[in-house]
Amino acid sequence: MRIVLRFLRRYAVPYxxxxxxxxxxxxxxxWLSVTIPLYLAEGIDALALGTGGREIILENALIVAAxxxxxxxxxxxxxxLFFTPGRLVExxxxxxxxxxxxxHQPAFLDQWPTGDLVSRLSSDVxxxxxxxxxxxxxxxxxxxxxxxxxxxxxxxxxILAGWALVPLTIGFLITLAFVNQLRxxxxxxxxxxxxxxxxxxxxxxxxxxxxxxxxxxxxxxxxHGINAAYLNTMLKRANLRVVIGPVLSLAASVNVFILxxxxxxxxxxxxxxxxxxxxxxTLVALLAGPLRGLSFIITLxxxxxxxxxxIDAILIPEPDRPDLPDPEPASGKPPALSVRGLSFSYPGDxxxxxxxxxxxxxxxxxxGILGPTGSGKTTLLRCLSRLYxxxxxxxxxxxxxxxxxxxxxxxxxxAHIPQRAFLFSESVRENILLGDDDPEVLNRxxxxxxxxxxxxALPNGVDTEVGEAGLTLSGGQRQRVAIARGVARPRGMLMLxxxxxxxxxxxxxxxxxxxxxxxTRPTTxxxxxxxxxxxxxxxILCLDGGQIVERGTHAELIASDGIYRDxxxxxxxxxx
Numbered sequence: 001m002r003i004v005l006r007f008l009r010r011y012a013v014p015y016x017x018x019x020x021x022x023x024x025x026x027x028x029x030x031w032l033s034v035t036i037p038l039y040l041a042e043g044i045d046a047l048a049l050g051t052g053g054r055e056i057i058l059e060n061a062l063i064v065a066a067x068x069x070x071x072x073x074x075x076x077x078x079x080x081l082f083f084t085p086g087r088l089v090e091x092x093x094x095x096x097x098x099x100x101x102x103x104h105q106p107a108f109l110d111q112w113p114t115g116d117l118v119s120r121l122s123s124d125v126x127x128x129x130x131x132x133x134x135x136x137x138x139x140x141x142x143x144x145x146x147x148x149x150x151x152x153x154x155x156x157x158x159i160l161a162g163w164a165l166v167p168l169t170i171g172f173l174i175t176l177a178f179v180n181q182l183r184x185x186x187x188x189x190x191x192x193x194x195x196x197x198x199x200x201x202x203x204x205x206x207x208x209x210x211x212x213x214x215x216x217x218x219x220x221x222x223x224h225g226i227n228a229a230y231l232n233t234m235l236k237r238a239n240l241r242v243v244i245g246p247v248l249s250l251a252a253s254v255n256v257f258i259l260x261x262x263x264x265x266x267x268x269x270x271x272x273x274x275x276x277x278x279x280x281x282t283l284v285a286l287l288a289g290p291l292r293g294l295s296f297i298i299t300l301x302x303x304x305x306x307x308x309x310x311i312d313a314i315l316i317p318e319p320d321r322p323d324l325p326d327p328e329p330a331s332g333k334p335p336a337l338s339v340r341g342l343s344f345s346y347p348g349d350x351x352x353x354x355x356x357x358x359x360x361x362x363x364x365x366x367x368g369i370l371g372p373t374g375s376g377k378t379t380l381l382r383c384l385s386r387l388y389x390x391x392x393x394x395x396x397x398x399x400x401x402x403x404x405x406x407x408x409x410x411x412x413x414x415a416h417i418p419q420r421a422f423l424f425s426e427s428v429r430e431n432i433l434l435g436d437d438d439p440e441v442l443n444r445x446x447x448x449x450x451x452x453x454x455x456x457a458l459p460n461g462v463d464t465e466v467g468e469a470g471l472t473l474s475g476g477q478r479q480r481v482a483i484a485r486g487v488a489r490p491r492g493m494l495m496l497x498x499x500x501x502x503x504x505x506x507x508x509x510x511x512x513x514x515x516x517x518x519x520t521r522p523t524t525x526x527x528x529x530x531x532x533x534x535x536x537x538x539x540i541l542c543l544d545g546g547q548i549v550e551r552g553t554h555a556e557l558i559a560s561d562g563i564y565r566d567x568x569x570x571x572x573x574x575x576x
Contacts, residue, residue, distance in 0.1 A: 003308045004131070004301070011092060012132055015085035022081030023140050028074040030145045032067045034152045037282035039063050041275030078137065086133020093125050096315060103319045106387050107347045115198025120314065123193060124307035131304035138297040145290040149283050156276050156283075160263050164255045164284065168291070171251030178244050179298055185237045186306040192230040199226055205469065241299055252291050255284045320389060322403045330409030331398065334492045334523045337361040337384070338396040344376075344383055353379045355546040361539065363398075366516075366524040368534025370564060371543035377527045378419060380543070381495045384525070385416040415491040419498045419527075421482035423470030428455065429462040431470075432484045441488055448514040449484035450507050451477070476503040483511065487518075494522045500533050508533055531568045540564065 012019070043060035097120065101109060109117065153161040203210065203219050210219055259281055267277045342357040354376045361367050369377050383390040386407060395402040402410070423431050433442060442462065446452050454477055458464040470478045479499045486494065494515070500508045512533060515524070528534050535554040542550035542557070542564050550562045557564040 001305075003312060004305055007128070007131075007308050011089045012085065012136070015088065015132075018081050018085045019136065019140075022078050022137065023144070025074045025078035025081055026137070026141050026144050027148075029071055029078060030141070030148045032071045032074070033145075033286055034148045034283060036064050036067050037279035037286075038152070039067075040282065041273070041279035043275075044278055045273050045275035078141075082137035082140075083133045086129045086131075086136070089132040090125055090129035093128050093311065094121060097121055097125070097311065100315055100319075104314070104317075105320045105389070107389075108317070108320065110347075113194070113198040113202075115196070115201045116194035117314075118201065119190070119194040119197050120310050124190065124310050127300070127304045127307035128311065130300050131308075135297055135300045135304065138293050138300075142290045142294050142297065145286070149286055149290075153280060153283050156280050157263070157266070157272055159266070160259065160272075160280055163258045163262055164287075167251040167254040167258070168287075171247045171291075172294075174247050175244055175294075175298060178240055179302055182237065182240050182244070182299060183302040183306060185233060185240065186303045187309075189230070189233045189237060190306060190310060192226070192233055196223075196226050196230050199223060208471075244299065249291055252284065252287050255287070256281070259284055321407060322389060322392075323405060323407050327406035327409075328400050328404045330405050330413045332409070332413050332490075332492050334364040334521070335397045335413065336363040336399075337523065338399075340394055340396065342380075342383065342390060342394040344379060344388070344390060346379075346388070353546050354383070357546075357548055359539070359541060359548065359551065361523060361525075364521050364523055365538040366521075366526065366536065368537035368540040369525060369527045369543065370529070370531075370534060370540065370567065372563075375543040376546040377543055378497055379546075381416060381497050381525060381527060385414050385495060386410060387416070413492040414495065415486035415489075415493070415522075416495045417482050417486040417497060417499050421470070421478045421499065423466050423473070423478055423481060425465070425468050427460075427463045427465055428458070428481060431466065431481055432462075432488055434485065434488075436488070445484040445488045448487060448511075448518075449480040450503075450510045450514070451480050451484060454480075476507070479503060480507075480511070487515075490520070491522050494524045496524070496526045496528075498527045498529065500528060500530065505532065512536065529567075531564075531571050 039060045043057050043064075046056045046060075101117070112120075150161065153164060199222060203223070210216055259277075263272065263277050263280060266272050267274055272280075337360070339357055339359050339361075342354055343352055344354040345352050357376075357380065359367075369380065371377050379388075382388045383395065384402075386402065389403060392403055393401060397405055397410075429442060432445060446455060446462070455461050464472070466472050466481075470481070473481065479501075480503065483496070483499055486496075500511065503511070508530065509532070516536065526534050526537065531554075534540055538553070540550075540552060540554060540557060541548050542562065544563065550557060550560075550564055552560075558568050559565075
């Protein structure tokens with residue numbers, strides 16, 4: 001309950017005028033609904049007693065018709081006044097979630113698979129919309145309806161009103177007994193929905209590999225297993241709702257029996273009139289709708305409560321920003337780096353990926369990094385770019401601890417081009433410029449990334465849509481588009497994480513020469529498995545097992561025995 005109250009204070013309070021107006025409309029709707037039976041009773045009594053003639057009957061009939069038309073108007077207004085804030089809250093929550101995800105570090109978001117995050121932004125936020133709109137309307141409508149109907153029933157006959165309260169109380173207690181079970185099922189259901197979403201998403205992204213290895217039966221088997229578990233939980237929830245739903249409606253039906261059993265003899269004894277008995281019957285019928293809605297509202301409330309727990313897991317934690325509140329500004333110029341005893345393990349893993357690394361990089365110089373798979377090359381770049389925060393006192397930028405440098409400014413300084421280049425489902429132009437529109441910049445980086453010939457061969461040139469994750473481009477083209485994106489804006493530091501592996505040697509040479517020929521040369525780190533991509537570097541580091549096992553220039557390293565010289569000889573001889 002506390003999490004719901006916190007959510008309402010944050011998102012629903014600004015729309016209190018909407019809810020207040022909607023409450024007035026609901027009050028008017030219910031007042032008209034409970035008043036109509038009184039005019040109906042008066043007309044019936046006039047007809048039964050013959051005390052008013054056709055005039056009273058006609059007058060009451062016209063009043064009832066007018067009230068019925070007014071009910072349509074105010075009921076529609078109440079829906080608009082409650083559902084509109086629900087939609088606005090939905091948009092606001094989605095915006096806050098998306099912005100928060102962009103601010104969080106990768107280590108935080110890695111806790112959940114992509115499908116789970118998508119589920120939180122879609123189905124969980126939809127439940128929040130229902131909480132802020134439909135559920136709020138249902139709660140207010142039930143409270144107002146029960147209050148007005150109960151008051152009118154008490155005015156007609158306190159005895160009948162007391163009898164009517166008995167089945168309602170019993171039905172409400174039975175409903176509450178099942179609510180906790182429903183909440184537990186909803187938590188399981190949301191977890192399974194996220195798992196199903198992630199399986200579908202990953203299967204779609206890897207459909208080419210599935211086809212190539214004829215793995216369709218296995219992926220179908222996995223899907224059916226996940227889907228069957230999801231279906232089983234859905235059926236359990238449906239069975240529980242089947243029990244919860246009719247309970248309060250049954251209580252209203254029992255009230256009709258009580259009314260006839262207790263109220264009939266009262267009317268015969270003259271304790272109430274026939275018209276009042278008919279009015280009481282109508283009022284009991286009016287209770288059926290709010291009571292049916294109450295069971296549904298309780299179900300929605302518990303579902304929304306479970307969804308808010310999942311949403312708050314992203315919204316509440318503050319992003320990991322050790323540079324705040326007083327960060328040191330990033331200069332934006334090519335920085336000098338000092339790595340001192342850097343050891344690093346990924347969150348939740350005690351194994352060290354980097355172990356006691358130390359080296360110096362002067363501003364504007366180029367560092368090549370070589371090593372076998374799993375030696376820590378990519379992890380080193382992630383620490384330097386602060387995709388993952390290194391331990392304090394291990395990386396310094398121009399003499400300042402990297403953790404004290406403004407993260408936003410540092411990321412504007414660094415162009416980190418990862419090993420697996422990700423392209424958006426947009427045109428090549430949009431993927432390179434990311435919203436900017438400068439033809440001169442585009443032409444410059446296309447030439448630098450050796451993409452001019454490739455763009456000329458595409459059907460719409462740079463305006464060609466590249467498809468999901470750039471699937472219409474070759475691996476080498478995707479890497480070069482990523483390089484063009486990285487150098488489109490002035491950067492003080494450039495990190496290339498094995499982004500030349502899918503290009504041929506002549507294109508690689510062209511790219512390296514273009515990067516070295518830039519007027520303002522950034523501090524550059526190049527991770528590569530090809531000696532030809534890093535042999536020009538001012539410093540070459542050889543990593544193995546997370547440690548630096550060799551360092552020096554190309555000439556120094558080939559003059560001594562080690563993994564660098566072994567790689568150089570194998571590649572020079574054309575061996576794999």
